[in-house]
Amino acid sequence: MKFTKMQGAGNDYVYVDCFKEKVQDPAAAAIKVSNRNFGIGSDGLILIMPSEVADVRMRMFNSDGSESEMCGNGIRCVAKYAYDHGIVSKKEITAETGAGILTLQLFTDGGNKVEKVRVNMGPPRLTRKEIPMLGNPDEKVVSAPLNVLHSTFNITCASMGNPHCVIFVDDVGNFPVEKYGPIIENHELFPRRTNVEFVQVVSRTEIRQRTWERGAGETLACGTGSSAVTAACVLNGLTEKKILNHLLGGDLEMEWSEDGNIYMTGPAVEVFSGEIDI
Numbered sequence: 001m002k003f004t005k006m007q008g009a010g011n012d013y014v015y016v017d018c019f020k021e022k023v024q025d026p027a028a029a030a031i032k033v034s035n036r037n038f039g040i041g042s043d044g045l046i047l048i049m050p051s052e053v054a055d056v057r058m059r060m061f062n063s064d065g066s067e068s069e070m071c072g073n074g075i076r077c078v079a080k081y082a083y084d085h086g087i088v089s090k091k092e093i094t095a096e097t098g099a100g101i102l103t104l105q106l107f108t109d110g111g112n113k114v115e116k117v118r119v120n121m122g123p124p125r126l127t128r129k130e131i132p133m134l135g136n137p138d139e140k141v142v143s144a145p146l147n148v149l150h151s152t153f154n155i156t157c158a159s160m161g162n163p164h165c166v167i168f169v170d171d172v173g174n175f176p177v178e179k180y181g182p183i184i185e186n187h188e189l190f191p192r193r194t195n196v197e198f199v200q201v202v203s204r205t206e207i208r209q210r211t212w213e214r215g216a217g218e219t220l221a222c223g224t225g226s227s228a229v230t231a232a233c234v235l236n237g238l239t240e241k242k243i244l245n246h247l248l249g250g251d252l253e254m255e256w257s258e259d260g261n262i263y264m265t266g267p268a269v270e271v272f273s274g275e276i277d278i
């Protein structure tokens with residue numbers, strides 16, 4: 001199988017061009033290629049596929065083999081791959097994902113390669129039934145208490161096609177993400193598990209985020225997570241609607257626009273290509 005390794009803000013995936021390649025068992029392939037000792041090393045596997053309703057289609061598998069509806073850092077890399085490798089020739093493209101059809105705007109460098117992508121991530125879905133979460137299906141979850149081990153956290157939850165649970169902390173750099181992340185990911189409140197974002201508010205326009213991803217553990221960045229966090233910051237009255245988010249692997253520019261959609265702008269980088277037996 002031919003592949004291309006790409007990363008967006010340090011959130012790295014193995015990308016396969018399914019305009020050319022066929023992947024029989026993507027869940028098994030994701031587990032194999034993601035392994036950082038016995039495989040290529042990545043947070044998961046992303047398939048770049050033809051679509052009947054958009055310019056390109058993305059399917060995304062976590063490093064544990066589970067499939068997610070959406071991946072924010074991944075969709076920017078899919079757009080870069082599609083443009084740089086001649087699948088599309090426009091700078092505004094559409095992509096079919098498990099979270100619907102998204103519109104992306106591509107920004108190129110001097111060599112006409114994509115270096116930055118702005119994605120309309122759509123609106124945050126805020127009710128329990130949309131996330132999904134147990135409890136009153138039509139209720140929003142904004143700063144609701146959740147007991148974990150011997151601590152109580154106030155959680156704000158949103159779906160960007162995939163589920164997110166946002167928790168504000170004082171010192172995100174020293175927060176024990178590995179201790180609380182997996183317990184919240186697998187908490188009975190979330191029937192499809194959840195991604196967990198820990199966030200420190202720096203100012204009305206700047207935040208820091210660390211992410212415990214469903215199916216992958218702590219990663220250097222999460223684009224859908226950053227979108228859910230943007231909504232959570234505003235819903236809790238902590239920031240403006242336009243913020244700069246510092247993640248472990250880089251920065252994302254975020255905006256919850258007046259049109260109700262969340263816009264994410266960030267880098268997309270091709271690292272190397274190769275072939276692997278699967």
Ligand SMILES: N[C@H](CCC[C@H](N)C(=O)O)C(=O)O
Pocket residue numbers: 011062067068069070071072073074162163195213214215216219221222223224225
């Ligand atoms: N890192 C990705 C999200 C992966 C989400 C995945 N872990 C899930 O199961 O939903 C992003 O940039 O949006």
